[in-house]
Amino acid sequence: MDSISQNTPSNHVDTARLGDRLMGMAQIGATPNGGVNRQALSAEDAAARLKMMEWAAVYGFSVTTDEIGNLYVRRVGTDPNAAPIMTGSHLDSQPTGGKFDGAYGVVGGFEALAAIHESGIQTKRPIEVVAWTNEEGSRFQPGCAGSAIFSGKDRIEDHLDIKDWDGVTVREALKAIFATAPDMPYRAAGGTVDGYIEAHIEQGPVLEAEAKTIGVVTGIQGATRFVVEIVGEEAHAGTAPLKLRKDALKSACTIVGALEELMADPTDTVRFTVGRFDVMPGSPNTVPGRVQFTIDFRHPDMDTLKRLGTAIQPTCEANARGCHVSVTQIVDNAPVAFADSVMDIIRAESDTLSLPNRDIASGAGHDAWYMTDLCPTGMIFVPCKGGVSHNEAESATPEDLAAGIRVLANSLTLLANR
Ligand SMILES: [Zn+2]
Numbered sequence: 001m002d003s004i005s006q007n008t009p010s011n012h013v014d015t016a017r018l019g020d021r022l023m024g025m026a027q028i029g030a031t032p033n034g035g036v037n038r039q040a041l042s043a044e045d046a047a048a049r050l051k052m053m054e055w056a057a058v059y060g061f062s063v064t065t066d067e068i069g070n071l072y073v074r075r076v077g078t079d080p081n082a083a084p085i086m087t088g089s090h091l092d093s094q095p096t097g098g099k100f101d102g103a104y105g106v107v108g109g110f111e112a113l114a115a116i117h118e119s120g121i122q123t124k125r126p127i128e129v130v131a132w133t134n135e136e137g138s139r140f141q142p143g144c145a146g147s148a149i150f151s152g153k154d155r156i157e158d159h160l161d162i163k164d165w166d167g168v169t170v171r172e173a174l175k176a177i178f179a180t181a182p183d184m185p186y187r188a189a190g191g192t193v194d195g196y197i198e199a200h201i202e203q204g205p206v207l208e209a210e211a212k213t214i215g216v217v218t219g220i221q222g223a224t225r226f227v228v229e230i231v232g233e234e235a236h237a238g239t240a241p242l243k244l245r246k247d248a249l250k251s252a253c254t255i256v257g258a259l260e261e262l263m264a265d266p267t268d269t270v271r272f273t274v275g276r277f278d279v280m281p282g283s284p285n286t287v288p289g290r291v292q293f294t295i296d297f298r299h300p301d302m303d304t305l306k307r308l309g310t311a312i313q314p315t316c317e318a319n320a321r322g323c324h325v326s327v328t329q330i331v332d333n334a335p336v337a338f339a340d341s342v343m344d345i346i347r348a349e350s351d352t353l354s355l356p357n358r359d360i361a362s363g364a365g366h367d368a369w370y371m372t373d374l375c376p377t378g379m380i381f382v383p384c385k386g387g388v389s390h391n392e393a394e395s396a397t398p399e400d401l402a403a404g405i406r407v408l409a410n411s412l413t414l415l416a417n418r
Pocket of ligand 1: 089102135
């Protein structure tokens with residue numbers, strides 16, 4: 001190896017070490033079916049953070065945390081006043097999640113930092129690996145709490161009293177997690193950041209199908225969420241004539257059918273999901289008096305997102321069948337485009353490493369969505385088997401995972417020397 005290649009961080013990315021660390025992380029909260037259940041701010045989350053601290057200590061990287069529990073691993077730069085370059089993702093998972101969603105961006109980010117360190121390069125800017133708190137939003141809703149608070153879009157006060165299914169608040173869970181590492185230095189969330197790149201498995205089938213190793217992510221599609229409530233009238237299933245009923249469930253079924261038609265899209269770009277449906281009182285011999293369901297609706301194009309989004313309420317009302325309908329929007333995330341400057345670097349580094357790559361839009365939301373307000377932001381996708389994610393069967397090859405981190409390590413180094 002000549003001196004130039006010795007100095008290239010990607011040459012120090014260790015496929016086996018990365019794989020070992022990912023599998024080590026996956027043991028924390030491991031499920032019997034080979035997946036991971038690591039809820040935000042749980043004992044498993046605490047153990048995952050302690051593991052990051054252990055790894056960081058070996059390299060002399062500092063570890064700090066902030067008021068929402070985001071964890072930062074930092075390698076210093078030569079300019080003490082320079083704003084950092086950040087990389088990372090999340091360590092929490094869905095209840096029946098996989099080994100790679102989130103963990104790849106954090107553990108892989110750490111592998112990139114280790115590789116840069118071992119290359120001997122001193123970057124001008126510090127580089128930080130961050131594990132954002134509660135990205136998934138499965139224990140505490142909404143998700144992306146850590147990155148939202150860091151970006152200034154959300155206030156911590158609005159998250160602290162949110163409760164999980166056992167009535168435990170974010171405030172209490174944070175207190176417990178801070179107690180597991182009482183000596184960890186504190187920093188405030190937020191501040192100036194000079195660039196952010198998040199590595200993630202694609203969570204879709206495109207890269208694998210086209211045999212591309214690297215996805216240069218162009219942006220994140222817009223995502224909205226609504227809660228629809230239909231109020232009818234409870235009645236006796238045996239005695240109330242059908243004609244006189246105000247059956248909230250039958251109304252809901254008609255509404256969902258009408259929404260399905262509204263969202264019909266021959267190009268299959270619209271993402272429309274009714275993921276939760278609650279029927280009340282939920283008794284076999286009572287006509288349902290109330291139904292609540294959720295709508296998750298996404299599209300990469302702002303105009304379409306607005307046009308179809310505004311049509312949801314009138315469509316619900318027109319199909320209410322005598323019931324009362326109310327529609328509440330609870331999420332309204334505009335589509336974001338990532339910075340050309342970051343995409344150019346990721347694309348060029350992939351080409352230099354002879355890794356087949358393509359531009360790709362993200363269908364899923366990520367912490368990177370929040371970073372676009374703060375600094376030039378980008379993401380690197382690697383293929384996952386069959387596009388399967390949010391599933392215990394989630395899988396990716398060690399080679400693809402390492403390839404993504406080789407691109408990440410070189411890209412971070414370039415950004416950190418700008
Ligand atoms: Zn994720």
